[in-house]
Amino acid sequence: MLEASWEGLLLVLQWKPFAFMLVGIVVGFWVGLLPGIGGATTLALMLPFIYTMQPVEAFAFLLGMHSVVATTGDITSILFGVPGEATTAAIILDGHAMAKRGEAGRALGAALTASLIGALIGAAALALAIPVVRPLVLTFGSPELFMLAIVGLAFIASLSAQGARGMLRGFLAGGLGMMLAMVGQDPQAGVGRFTLDTLYLWQGLDLVPVLVGLFAIPEIIDLAVRGTSIAGDAPVGRISHGALQGMKDVFRHISLTIRCALIGTFVGITPGLGGAVAQWMAYGHATQSARNPEERKGFGAGDVRGVIGPGAACNSKEGGALIPTIAFGVPGSTSMAILLGGFFLLGLVPGPDMLTKHLSLTYSLVWTIVLANIIAVAVCVLLLNRLAGLTSVPGHRLIPVILVLVFIGSFTSNSHYADILVTLLFGAVGYFMVTAGWPRAPLVLGLVLGKIAENYLYISVARYEAAWLSRPVVMVLLAIAVSVVCYPVYQAWRARRRGTRA
Amino acid sequence: MHNKASLGLALAIAALSGWAIFSALEWPWKAKLFPMVIGIPLLCLALAEVLWVVFGSSAGAKAADFKLTQDQPPEVVRRRTLVATAWIGGFFVAIMLLGFPIAVPLLVVAYLRFEGKESWLLSGAFALMVWGAFYGLFERLLHLPFPPGWLLEWLGLA
Numbered sequence: 276m277l278e279a280s281w282e283g284l285l286l287v288l289q290w291k292p293f294a295f296m297l298v299g300i301v302v303g304f305w306v307g308l309l310p311g312i313g314g315a316t317t318l319a320l321m322l323p324f325i326y327t328m329q330p331v332e333a334f335a336f337l338l339g340m341h342s343v344v345a346t347t348g349d350i351t352s353i354l355f356g357v358p359g360e361a362t363t364a365a366i367i368l369d370g371h372a373m374a375k376r377g378e379a380g381r382a383l384g385a386a387l388t389a390s391l392i393g394a395l396i397g398a399a400a401l402a403l404a405i406p407v408v409r410p411l412v413l414t415f416g417s418p419e420l421f422m423l424a425i426v427g428l429a430f431i432a433s434l435s436a437q438g439a440r441g442m443l444r445g446f447l448a449g450g451l452g453m454m455l456a457m458v459g460q461d462p463q464a465g466v467g468r469f470t471l472d473t474l475y476l477w478q479g480l481d482l483v484p485v486l487v488g489l490f491a492i493p494e495i496i497d498l499a500v501r502g503t504s505i506a507g508d509a510p511v512g513r514i515s516h517g518a519l520q521g522m523k524d525v526f527r528h529i530s531l532t533i534r535c536a537l538i539g540t541f542v543g544i545t546p547g548l549g550g551a552v553a554q555w556m557a558y559g560h561a562t563q564s565a566r567n568p569e570e571r572k573g574f575g576a577g578d579v580r581g582v583i584g585p586g587a588a589c590n591s592k593e594g595g596a597l598i599p600t601i602a603f604g605v606p607g608s609t610s611m612a613i614l615l616g617g618f619f620l621l622g623l624v625p626g627p628d629m630l631t632k633h634l635s636l637t638y639s640l641v642w643t644i645v646l647a648n649i650i651a652v653a654v655c656v657l658l659l660n661r662l663a664g665l666t667s668v669p670g671h672r673l674i675p676v677i678l679v680l681v682f683i684g685s686f687t688s689n690s691h692y693a694d695i696l697v698t699l700l701f702g703a704v705g706y707f708m709v710t711a712g713w714p715r716a717p718l719v720l721g722l723v724l725g726k727i728a729e730n731y732l733y734i735s736v737a738r739y740e741a742a743w744l745s746r747p748v749v750m751v752l753l754a755i756a757v758s759v760v761c762y763p764v765y766q767a768w769r770a771r772r773r774g775t776r777a
Numbered sequence: 778m779h780n781k782a783s784l785g786l787a788l789a790i791a792a793l794s795g796w797a798i799f800s801a802l803e804w805p806w807k808a809k810l811f812p813m814v815i816g817i818p819l820l821c822l823a824l825a826e827v828l829w830v831v832f833g834s835s836a837g838a839k840a841a842d843f844k845l846t847q848d849q850p851p852e853v854v855r856r857r858t859l860v861a862t863a864w865i866g867g868f869f870v871a872i873m874l875l876g877f878p879i880a881v882p883l884l885v886v887a888y889l890r891f892e893g894k895e896s897w898l899l900s901g902a903f904a905l906m907v908w909g910a911f912y913g914l915f916e917r918l919l920h921l922p923f924p925p926g927w928l929l930e931w932l933g934l935a
Contacts, residue, residue: 440833443826444783450819451790454797457815463807469797492865493845499861500854501846671893674861675885676907678868683877683911687921695869702865709845711782729811736810 280402283638287646292335292639295328299339300647304654306340307347314344316494318613319486320680322620323687330621331639337617338643341610342394343651345589349386350655353582354379365554366589369574369581382582383659384521387652389532389586392525394648396536396587397543397594402641404544404598405630418743420604420626421731422752424724427605428453429756432717439764444713452721453728455480462726463733475693482616483688484697485722491681492702493709498670498677518659524579531564531580532587539588543595543608557588594644601629601637604727609716612723619723784830791823864888876926878916882908 286292299321306317318341325333353370366386373382415423432445458469459479470476525532535557542553561584562574574581592608599605604625606612618625629637685698708715735743743749798816801809849857864884871880885904889895895903915921925934 440829443822447790447822447826450815453815457812461808464805466804466808496858496861497845500849500857675888679881679907690922692873707782707786711786732811
């Protein structure tokens with residue numbers, strides 16, 4: 276195991292993967308700063324570039340980029356009260372309040388240091404989980420893997436929106452994704468399914484044009500609708516003062532930092548919860564650290580612990596989210612679902628192979644998270660003063676550049692104009708989903724998991740007929756899926772009952 | 778708008794899953810197993826959402842996802858959405874007719890000049906920069922094939 280870990284480090288430190296990681300860090304750095312583009316969107320945009328890369332280069336690039344998005348997203352959140360990422364919203368409460376009272380440097384110092392510690396804890400959790408998860412994964416057969424796909428979909432569908440209706444929409448989106456995964460030649464019987472008599476659809480819907488359209492087009496339209504510079508008219512000045520104080524604050528509250536990082540890791544491991552949940556859970560835990568009601572009142576008004584908690588959780592979740600993605604092929608979040616797409620583009624299948632044949636590659640992912648975060652935080656600290664000016668780039672200068680990236684990204688996946696049409700179609704679908712308040716993450720997960728789930732279901736039925744349903748692990752997983760669906764309904768019922776009593 | 782969009786999506790999914798189930802009836806069991814397993818519950822769920830929109834309360838569920846801006850008046854949102862959609866559609870048409878190498882700088886100049894109200898000089902310089910990045914990265918470095926546009930082919934200029 277140690278040997279594989281060492282090999283993983285050496286793989287990342289080769290000049291080409293390291294150079295690709297640096298490129299990824301630069302891209303992620305900017306993406307995190309700009310509220311107009313999300314980390315998941317950029318991952319989708321960057322997927323076409325990995326076709327010609329080796330797996331270690333591709334993951335150094337993608338993960339290097341993704342690992343730093345939340346770190347730099349904190350900067351925009353603190354400075355302007357605009358979440359750089361959906362996952363950095365909780366840090367606004369105290370971080371922006373600190374910035375407004377002239378402690379932006381301290382808040383940024385605290386956020387960046389907490390992010391780094393969080394990322395290291397998340398990466399350590401991933402490294403430690405590999406030997407534990409490996410024997411477990413190796414005992415799983417097709418029926419168990421099919422049920423895992425269903426559990427993952429149940430998690431993300433039930434937790435990506437609120438209430439019973441939100442859950443219904445989550446399942447609708449997930450089901451739609453699975454239906455879309457069926458387009459093309461059926462792998463078992465060779466029948467062309469839902470191809471509309473076109474050759475293009477015979478090989479199925481390509482993941483890249485779908486993802487690019489679904490995520491980038493609605494954000495481009497929204498940026499155009501806002502019609503302003505992305506950070507509005509917030510003042511830009513020197514902010515480096517006090518950064519050192521913020522770093523000291525993190526070590527003064529090191530126990531809180533570690534606890535919040537562990538919360539983030541746990542949320543990351545749980546499929547479907549995602550970073551948006553992790554930051555609020557960590558923030559809630561940070562407020563609990565107040566010793567008396569007076570101290571609790573300080574939260575929301577600029578308590579540095581309100582910055583440290585979400586900062587640590589936000590980055591630690593990445594290491595955690597990679598555990599189910601690599602070990603079971605069940606992505607913990609939208610970004611991980613897209614990253615999972617990257618595995619398939621490179622011809623890798625998450626699961627046992629990643630923990631045996633490709634173990635050093637798996638460890639290279641751990642090292643990428645560690646190195647990317649160290650580099651990003653060091654650069655952020657050096658550039659603190661200049662960073663403030665970046666968020667005032669007018670939206671109309673960004674839109675054509677993003678559009679060019681969207682269309683090129685889509686076209687290059689198959690060098691086919693129909694890919695762009697698919698992007699536009701799914702751009703419209705994504706826009707309507709956002710307008711209607713439907714979550715997009717389950718659709719992506721359904722699309723990614725559809726082919727795998729169908730394959731495992733077919734093997735299970737063909738090999739065991741209906742008996743596969745009575746396998747113990749399958750029954751446990753089925754119970755988990757049912758409870759994942761029922762628990763929010765039960766919670767809502769209990770809240771209603773309490774309300775009636777009161 | 779929220780409910781209308783939801784109704785539209787639910788009806789579209791119901792129609793899609795209905796068509797999927799109907800199409801799958803003719804296939805061998807190997808090919809129709811998964812479409813049936815997914816299609817039938819999906820149709821039921823879509824119809825439940827339709828009924829919920831038509832007969833249920835108007836309050837929608839909040840998704841843990843990106844939210845569209847609420848800061849602008851509805852008529853401004855509608856107009857700017859249409860304009861943005863037209864630019865996106867226009868770029869697609871330009872790519873088809875002229876090919877990427879011409880459409881990319883053309884879009885950047887046109888968008889900055891007419892939508893962003895930037896000067897011709899800045900628009901041109903910015904377009905040159907974006908085109909340089911496009912040409913250097915995709916054509917020279919990655920050698921990705923970008924076909925000439927249909928119009929250029931038709932005129933014999935490609």
